[in-house]
Amino acid sequence: xxxxxxxxxxxxxxxxxxxxxxxxxxxxxxxxxxxxxxxxxxxxxxxxxxxxxxxxxxxxxxxxxxxxxxxxxxxxxxxxxxxxxxxxxxxxxxxxxxxxxxxxxxxxxxxxxxxxxxxxxxxxx
Numbered sequence: 001x002x003x004x005x006x007x008x009x010x011x012x013x014x015x016x017x018x019x020x021x022x023x024x025x026x027x028x029x030x031x032x033x034x035x036x037x038x039x040x041x042x043x044x045x046x047x048x049x050x051x052x053x054x055x056x057x058x059x060x061x062x063x064x065x066x067x068x069x070x071x072x073x074x075x076x077x078x079x080x081x082x083x084x085x086x087x088x089x090x091x092x093x094x095x096x097x098x099x100x101x102x103x104x105x106x107x108x109x110x111x112x113x114x115x116x117x118x119x120x121x122x123x124x125x
């Protein structure tokens with residue numbers, strides 16, 4: 001098992017982080033199923049909702065929605081129906097009018113703000 005730290009930065013120079021004491025991604029046979037939990041940090045928890053979800057891409061719709069989240073929100077991710085975070089969305093340079101299709105961390109900047117920089121870092125637990 002691993003732990004995950006997500007570092008986030010906005011276009012105004014502010015930063016926040018989310019740390020998860022439990023992080024695991026299954027193999028291709030199991031559709032890269034995500035296990036994540038044990039949140040702490042300053043960014044709010046925008047990943048736990050995605051735990052137990054399979055990785056979806058525009059050609060592999062594995063989400064729990066009747067729509068196709070990775071096409072709608074312009075990036076591959078562990079979508080539920082559809083997301084609280086999407087670090088593979090469009091790079092839209094801060095505030096934007098389109099709903100939730102940027103590089104979003106919903107609990108920190110919401111779905112109408114695309115982040116400047118993000119990092120997902122893992123290490124053995």
